[in-house]
Amino acid sequence: MSETEKVYQELNTTISAAEAQLIAVSKTHPQERIMELYELGHRDFGENRVAELVEKHEALPKDIRWHFIGHLQRNKVKAIAPFVHLIHAVDSERLLREIDKQAKAADRKISVLLQFHIAEEASKYGLDREKAGALITSLKEKPLTHTTISGVMGMATFTDDEAQVTAEFESLAEHFKWIQGTIPGQSPEFREISMGMSGDYPLALAAGSTLVRVGSLLFGQRYT
Known part of the structure; x- marks a missing residue:
């Protein structure tokens, strides 16, 4: 058993036991590394750059489920x-309205998560309660047609203070x-909490995470 396989199996066992799902964050890593996990049966991978995601989608097996985990610009x-x-x-x-527009153009439904700002760092993106409330009110007035809000996402402060x-x-x-x-017509699908990365995923699982984004533990340090 390779080191990659060993780490993957241990991570997957721990995360699955908490009734959560592992998202392998493959950003900046070559396609060969993704295929290592693919051959082990993994299908959920996360990228944070649109150009890199498109390139990998075009080159790799089409049953991979691609998760976009970075800050997304509307024009992308x-x-x-x-x-x-x-x-x-x-x-x-x-951004949500643009996703809905482009999902309609692509004749499909796209699932999204609402990002909340939970960290101390001001540099991190995300909604607060007031902005989220205004967003929900707007959705009630003008519902989405091709987008499903499936849950929330957040990133904790980068600190050793557990x-x-x-x-x-x-x-x-x-x-x-x-x-x-509170989101009209979408309650059954609203079930995901995306939080936790390589350095803090055990804490995230304990707090109820359903999607854990792990990169460096699986792939090592980033290439760029």
Whole structure:
């Protein structure tokens, strides 16, 4: 058993036991590394650059479920709309409306997560309660037609303070509970909490994460 296979099996066992799903964050890593996990049966991979995601989608097996996990610009939505499985970081109504527009043009439904700002770092993107509430009100007035809001996403502060990270993850779980059932016509699909990465995923699982984004533990350090 290779080191990659060993780490993957251990991670997958731990995450599955918590009734969550592993998203292998393959950004900046070559296609060969993705295929290592693909051959082990893994199908969910995360990318944060549109050009790189499109290139990998075109080159790799079409049953891969691609997750876009980075900050997405509205003018880049069209490029991934025909195939993306889940967009994790929707942080504005304008972006959400553009996704809905491009999903309609691609004749498909796209699932998204609303990103909340839960960290201390101001550099991180995300909604707060007030902006999320205004977004929900707008959706009630003008519902989405080709986009499904499937849950929430957040990134904790990059710190060794586990108590702080846990509190931030718990705050995202509270945002999830608060917003659940308020999005018209989409409550059954609203079930995902995307939080936790290589350095803090055990804390995220304990706080209720359903999608864990792990990169460096699986692939090593980034290439760029």
